[in-house]
Amino acid sequence: xxxxxxxxxxxxxxxxxxxxxxxxxxxxxxETLSRLNRSRQKALAELKPGGGELRWLRWxxxxxxxxxxxxxxWRAGDLEQLPPDAASDFEMLLAGExxxxxxxxxxxxxxxxxxxxxxxxxxxG
Amino acid sequence: MNxxxxxxxxxxxxxxxxxxxxxxRERELNRFLMDVEKRALRIAEISVRDRDEAMDIVQDAMxxxxxxxxxxxxxxxxxxxxxxxxxxVRDWHRRRSVRQRVMSWFGGAAGDxxxxxxxxxxxxxxxxxxxxxxQSHEAMQALERALTVLPLRQREAFMLRTFEGLDxxxxxxxxxxxxxxxxxHYSRAxxxxxxxxxxxxx
Numbered sequence: 001x002x003x004x005x006x007x008x009x010x011x012x013x014x015x016x017x018x019x020x021x022x023x024x025x026x027x028x029x030x031e032t033l034s035r036l037n038r039s040r041q042k043a044l045a046e047l048k049p050g051g052g053e054l055r056w057l058r059w060x061x062x063x064x065x066x067x068x069x070x071x072x073x074w075r076a077g078d079l080e081q082l083p084p085d086a087a088s089d090f091e092m093l094l095a096g097e098x099x100x101x102x103x104x105x106x107x108x109x110x111x112x113x114x115x116x117x118x119x120x121x122x123x124x125g
Numbered sequence: 126m127n128x129x130x131x132x133x134x135x136x137x138x139x140x141x142x143x144x145x146x147x148x149x150r151e152r153e154l155n156r157f158l159m160d161v162e163k164r165a166l167r168i169a170e171i172s173v174r175d176r177d178e179a180m181d182i183v184q185d186a187m188x189x190x191x192x193x194x195x196x197x198x199x200x201x202x203x204x205x206x207x208x209x210x211x212x213x214v215r216d217w218h219r220r221r222s223v224r225q226r227v228m229s230w231f232g233g234a235a236g237d238x239x240x241x242x243x244x245x246x247x248x249x250x251x252x253x254x255x256x257x258x259x260q261s262h263e264a265m266q267a268l269e270r271a272l273t274v275l276p277l278r279q280r281e282a283f284m285l286r287t288f289e290g291l292d293x294x295x296x297x298x299x300x301x302x303x304x305x306x307x308x309x310h311y312s313r314a315x316x317x318x319x320x321x322x323x324x325x326x327x
Contacts, residue, residue, distance in 0.1 A: 014287045017288075018288060035180055036162045040159065
């Protein structure tokens, strides 16, 4: 196969994938389009004076730091079991706005407690 | 260096907008986001295999563009928007990796229940016969699977060039790399896709 054939094959694969992709874009449902519209409006609100309802999240790293620190203290007895890359993991958590993950940590804590108490599920309901 | 890249290099000192200028800028940004949002969602969705997560990434990219770069020339918005979007995708993958490590540290069961079902997230085609829908659906699934197998940088270069239609300079800005790297990543991606999809599409 020479270079010319390679080029035509490249163009063909690009064209075919683009057509498929465009088709999937056209097939997005109304709910998804509505969510995109709401997201766009949130973004445009950033241009208005004092706009941007997410600005409060700027202080969330401090909250994240406090919660992660509490989690570490809680698990202080297991510090010797920390994986070698735990420091970078926590740095990553503190750098972002990982509120969802921090909420998950509460769940994992509950999971660990129930695992230690096999009869705990018997009291549910 | 093309017009986008040249404009990108010299326009960082643009004036802040006020009054009528702000309204005009808002309209321009609205038009840009309307034009790009659906493709951006699908590009993010292919990368993270989950529509809800992709929606969050797209929203963050929209807000990031509006907050940081609304004052830039409109011709710069596409590569800047996709730079933010790709950063979001990479952060998502890093957070997922960290999340799995933290889960194992806390003794949680790191199951596969949050793995996205490619059938559930596939697009729902419209206006065609069932046979055409099935063929298209299967072809798109094969394409998404193939794209998922590609290294991250190759996938980025391919989707930004082919799906979004950015030129090489625009992709280089979005990916924070040289134009030569873009060409290399793109070429390797196309060849890999040809190998993987050839039996379906020849």
